[in-house]
Amino acid sequence: MNDLTPTREQREAALEGMGCKRKRVEDVRFTQGKGQYVDDVKLPGMVFGDFVRSPYAHAKVTKIDATEALKLPGVIAVLTAEDLKGVNLAWMPTLAGDVQMVLADGKVLYQNQEVAFVVAENRYIADDAIQLVEVEYEELPVIVDPFKSMDPDAPVLRPDLEGKTEGAHGPRKHHNHIFTWEVGDKDETARAFDEADVTIKEKISYHRTHPSPLETCQCIASMDKVKGELTIWGTFQAPHVIRTVASLLSTIPEHKIHVVAPDIGGGFGNKVGAYPGYICSIVASIVTGVPVKWVEDRMENLSTTSFARDYHMTAEIAAKSDGTVTGLKVHVLADHGGFDACADPSKWPAGFFNIVTGSYDFPVAHLEVDGVYTNKAPGGVAYRCSFRVTEAAYCIERAMDILAQKLGMDPADLRMKNFVKPEQFPYQSALGWEYDSGDYHTAMQKVMDTIGYRELRAEQKAKQEAFKRGETREIMGIGISFFTEIVGAGPSKNCDILGVAMFDSAEIRVHPTGSVISRMGTKSQGQGHETTWAQIIATEIGIPAADIMVEEGNTDTAPYGLGTYGSRSTPVAGAAIALAARKIRNKAQMIAAHMLEVSEYDLDWDVDGFQVKGNPQARKSMKEIAWAAYHAPPPGMEPGLEAVSYYDPPNMTYPFGAYFCVMDIDVDTGVAKTRRFYALDDCGTRINPMIIEGQVHGGLTEAFAIAMGQEIRYDEIGNVLGASFMDFFLPTAVETPHWETDYTVTPSPHHPIGAKGVGESPNVGGVPAFSNAVNDAFQFLGSTHIQMPHDAWRLWQVAKDLGVHG
Amino acid sequence: MSDTEQFPVTMTVNGKKVQRFVEARTLLIHFLREDLNLTGPHIGCETTHCGACTVEMNGMSVKTCTLFAVQANGAELTTIEGMANPDGTLSALQEGFRQMHGLQCGFCTPGMIMRAHTLLKENPNPTEDEIRMGISGNLCRCTGYQNIVKAIQYAAAKLNGTDFQEAAE
Numbered sequence: 001m002n003d004l005t006p007t008r009e010q011r012e013a014a015l016e017g018m019g020c021k022r023k024r025v026e027d028v029r030f031t032q033g034k035g036q037y038v039d040d041v042k043l044p045g046m047v048f049g050d051f052v053r054s055p056y057a058h059a060k061v062t063k064i065d066a067t068e069a070l071k072l073p074g075v076i077a078v079l080t081a082e083d084l085k086g087v088n089l090a091w092m093p094t095l096a097g098d099v100q101m102v103l104a105d106g107k108v109l110y111q112n113q114e115v116a117f118v119v120a121e122n123r124y125i126a127d128d129a130i131q132l133v134e135v136e137y138e139e140l141p142v143i144v145d146p147f148k149s150m151d152p153d154a155p156v157l158r159p160d161l162e163g164k165t166e167g168a169h170g171p172r173k174h175h176n177h178i179f180t181w182e183v184g185d186k187d188e189t190a191r192a193f194d195e196a197d198v199t200i201k202e203k204i205s206y207h208r209t210h211p212s213p214l215e216t217c218q219c220i221a222s223m224d225k226v227k228g229e230l231t232i233w234g235t236f237q238a239p240h241v242i243r244t245v246a247s248l249l250s251t252i253p254e255h256k257i258h259v260v261a262p263d264i265g266g267g268f269g270n271k272v273g274a275y276p277g278y279i280c281s282i283v284a285s286i287v288t289g290v291p292v293k294w295v296e297d298r299m300e301n302l303s304t305t306s307f308a309r310d311y312h313m314t315a316e317i318a319a320k321s322d323g324t325v326t327g328l329k330v331h332v333l334a335d336h337g338g339f340d341a342c343a344d345p346s347k348w349p350a351g352f353f354n355i356v357t358g359s360y361d362f363p364v365a366h367l368e369v370d371g372v373y374t375n376k377a378p379g380g381v382a383y384r385c386s387f388r389v390t391e392a393a394y395c396i397e398r399a400m401d402i403l404a405q406k407l408g409m410d411p412a413d414l415r416m417k418n419f420v421k422p423e424q425f426p427y428q429s430a431l432g433w434e435y436d437s438g439d440y441h442t443a444m445q446k447v448m449d450t451i452g453y454r455e456l457r458a459e460q461k462a463k464q465e466a467f468k469r470g471e472t473r474e475i476m477g478i479g480i481s482f483f484t485e486i487v488g489a490g491p492s493k494n495c496d497i498l499g500v501a502m503f504d505s506a507e508i509r510v511h512p513t514g515s516v517i518s519r520m521g522t523k524s525q526g527q528g529h530e531t532t533w534a535q536i537i538a539t540e541i542g543i544p545a546a547d548i549m550v551e552e553g554n555t556d557t558a559p560y561g562l563g564t565y566g567s568r569s570t571p572v573a574g575a576a577i578a579l580a581a582r583k584i585r586n587k588a589q590m591i592a593a594h595m596l597e598v599s600e601y602d603l604d605w606d607v608d609g610f611q612v613k614g615n616p617q618a619r620k621s622m623k624e625i626a627w628a629a630y631h632a633p634p635p636g637m638e639p640g641l642e643a644v645s646y647y648d649p650p651n652m653t654y655p656f657g658a659y660f661c662v663m664d665i666d667v668d669t670g671v672a673k674t675r676r677f678y679a680l681d682d683c684g685t686r687i688n689p690m691i692i693e694g695q696v697h698g699g700l701t702e703a704f705a706i707a708m709g710q711e712i713r714y715d716e717i718g719n720v721l722g723a724s725f726m727d728f729f730l731p732t733a734v735e736t737p738h739w740e741t742d743y744t745v746t747p748s749p750h751h752p753i754g755a756k757g758v759g760e761s762p763n764v765g766g767v768p769a770f771s772n773a774v775n776d777a778f779q780f781l782g783s784t785h786i787q788m789p790h791d792a793w794r795l796w797q798v799a800k801d802l803g804v805h806g
Numbered sequence: 807m808s809d810t811e812q813f814p815v816t817m818t819v820n821g822k823k824v825q826r827f828v829e830a831r832t833l834l835i836h837f838l839r840e841d842l843n844l845t846g847p848h849i850g851c852e853t854t855h856c857g858a859c860t861v862e863m864n865g866m867s868v869k870t871c872t873l874f875a876v877q878a879n880g881a882e883l884t885t886i887e888g889m890a891n892p893d894g895t896l897s898a899l900q901e902g903f904r905q906m907h908g909l910q911c912g913f914c915t916p917g918m919i920m921r922a923h924t925l926l927k928e929n930p931n932p933t934e935d936e937i938r939m940g941i942s943g944n945l946c947r948c949t950g951y952q953n954i955v956k957a958i959q960y961a962a963a964k965l966n967g968t969d970f971q972e973a974a975e
Contacts, residue, residue: 266947
């Protein structure tokens with residue numbers, strides 16, 4: 001060693017491994033406009049597909065006449081359900097065990113439903129041709145309100161299911177009923193309510209909205225008829241699942257289907273499902289023999305490819321007079337639209353909504369979810385949350401505030417009193433989950449101290465007095481949300497998609513010169529996997545992140561994985577990466593032992609290589625070991641240095657956080673201003689703090705949008721209101737609040753690196769924080785619960801209804 | 807005039823003169839992406855709301871999804887592809903977005919950087935509020951804007967030769 005020998009710290013820093021705020025490698029191409037998104041891909045001879053859509057929400061389709069459209073120069077084909085029947089693709093299975101029309105088969109069930117698929121030489125001609133396809137409709141009565149869906153005289157929405165008394169998730173009790181899902185102990189919960197000192201009951205709705213990534217859903221299907229091979233480029237959060245589904249539907253062998261998900265312009269759950277556009281493009285390419293591109297426009301995106309939420313929850317809590325909760329009862333009416341296409345693991349018709357006991361130690365609970373059909377778009381995707389977890393978090397966090405109000409207790413104190421205690425972990429919840437780790441009290445106290453919670457309450461009280469005296473027209477709310485997420489789906493014992501267990505995977509290959517290529521079954525849509533996955537590998541095998549290339553999204557090269565959604569990438573693929581890397585390190589240790597002529601047990605791992613115990617000068621770096629692995633491996637050992645790992649997680653992970661929102665509302669305009677938003681997240685081990693912070697900012701902004709105005713509304717005849725960015729609220733830089741972030745670290749005990757996942761926590765925790773702030777502000781005027789979204793018009797109406805406008 | 811009648815257009819894009827024939831109804835964004843293969847500008851809404859298609863035209867920020875290519879006849883355009891330094895390194899704004907983590911999925915980024923580019927010409931030393939107002943025609947779904955604001959402040963400082971002070975959280 002001499003002065004030029006790098007210190008341990010210098011060698012560690014050079015790796016840019018876990019915990020480091022590594023700048024993103026993706027940004028070099030993205031900042032130069034050199035990303036490659038689906039619509040950037042051009043193939044020779046490529047043509048364009050586009051849909052004729054229904055103007056009606058519920059109607060019989062009595063005639064489709066494409067004669068005039070086909071006369072237009074440049075129009076190649078017009079596909080209808082009748083054409084798709086020839087290849088048995090007029091209907092497709094959904095992830096939820098239902099079937100869905102690909103193109104209208106005799107009727108339509110929601111506005112803008114796909115009726116015919118026009119294929120033309122370019123986008124403009126396709127658009128012209130759409131206008132020339134004549135479709136005759138016979139209007140039918142429309143159901144928009146899910147509460148009227150199961151009326152005895154409600155119109156039959158799904159004649160294809162007539163007489164089917166059994167659905168994918170048990171008995172159906174009405175022609176518009178999909179499933180009833182029941183969890184928990186009904187009798188014991190009823191007893192808790194009988195014996196309670198205090199109970200509350202409130203209908204808490206979480207309105208319909210949409211993930212709305214800036215890039216819409218799109219694909220290119222290219223059938224090579226000579227080779228019998230199909231290649232699909234697409235905006236797929238789960239490319240391997242798309243390949244399997246495409247194979248099952250098309251009967252093309254799976255090895256002859258190549259799915260490529262290039263750069264994706266945001267997903268947020270929108271790009272998990274399989275949509276008619278994909279199926280029609282594939283069929284059109286098979287029919288025409290040329291590549292077919294389909295790119296939905298924004299209106300199509302907002303009104304047809306999925307939706308989120310639309311959960312109508314009735315929450316009841318039983319408690320002692322000191323605030324100790326003794327029971328929870330929740331009923332949900334879930335509006336699934338015209339087809340049940342919810343993107344949940346197959347056995348979970350309401351996702352993981354049974355996380356609804358939240359962060360609190362409920363001894364008993366009972367949950368029942370009824371799914372119903374209405375004349376709205378299908379979907380039910382997890383919009384930046386694990387499956388139905390944001391609905392559950394909203395439900396319990398509102399309900400706890402309502403209980404606090406009834407008890408006259410401070411809502412922070414009520415939460416502190418009922419939190420699951422650190423010593424109770426692993427904690428078995430009343431509705432069946434085993435929470436892996438947590439320290440809720442510490443997180444909560446840290447935020448309360450930092451923002452000066454008690455002082456804010458005193459200020460609020462003074463403002464309320466001033467308001468009553470007529471000295472101000474502004475009211476102040478403090479919104480608290482303490483959420484527990486459940487992510488990382490998931491263990492094969494209870495999670496699968498169409499029968500494929502929800503493991504994930506990683507493959508790592510170390511090249512002779514010590515650089516690395518690695519591939520995963522996940523697919524980034526902005527999460528920065530190319531940066532962070534390399535950081536995990538760097539720390540595990542001591543090769544600088546800069547020398548590690550991460551590749552995702554090509555099903556030919558990547559090991560099978562279930563994709564990126566539900567904050568599952570880090571909990572599942574992140575674990576697979578660490579374990580694959582450890583396999584490499586184990587082999588490297590044997591090679592190093594051979595090189596240093598010692599027993600492998602005489603070696604210590606040290607940052608970026610192995611050294612002999614008690615003799616740190618005798619060491620071999622990973623770079624040297626990599627060369628040896630190809631040049632002169634130990635006798636009897638296979639050459640090479642690579643590993644694959646498929647990881648079946650033993651449990652979910654349970655990130656949590658404490659979010660506080662301070663808000664001022666002008667009662668005469670309804671305008672709400674977020675004065676302060678403080679978000680503390682505990683996602684276990686932190687891989688890249690810069691990226692975590694960015695994820696939290698983004699998730700909070702989406703939560704802000706959802707709580708404060710973003711909605712997919714329908715009028716009484718099923719017209720979509722709000723299917724453009726004119727009407728659908730996406731906050732700009734002006735409305736978006738300033739975010740303050742913080743953290744605690746409670747590692748997951750069962751995850752190889754202790755990480756829990758974070759991308760969706762801010763949406764899950766953010767929505768209740770905003771809504772609780774609004775509700776908290778109005779509470780002293782006699783309000784108990786105000787439904788979201790809380791836009792200025794609605795808040796003005798609330799103030800008016802409470803009589804404060806005089 | 808039929809829908810498919812072709813008209814000549816000439817414009818300077820990223821310093822290069824281009825001449826093409828286009829239909830009158832061809833949108834400028836499609837002209838850039840399909841005819842010129844400049845796929846940096848993106849299409850997010852087709853209604854002038856999201857700004858992913860923003861480029862600079864004759865010194866002004868324009869949204870190319872609601873301009874016809876023929877309206878740009880004779881104009882001078884800069885797209886994201888024309889933003890890197892002549893030696894190929896990242897320009898101050900591009901570097902700022904990377905350093906400050908001002909992007910995630912990258913889809914809004916070309917439009918956002920082009921808007922910021924013109925904004926800094928209009929106002930070389932903007933306050934945070936002026937930046938927020940200045941980019942309010944560009945939507946981002948990933949970042950929550952806070953780091954985009956910092957990225958633009960970083961670039962402004964670099965272009966002005968002053969020190970960039972990252973605001974304390």
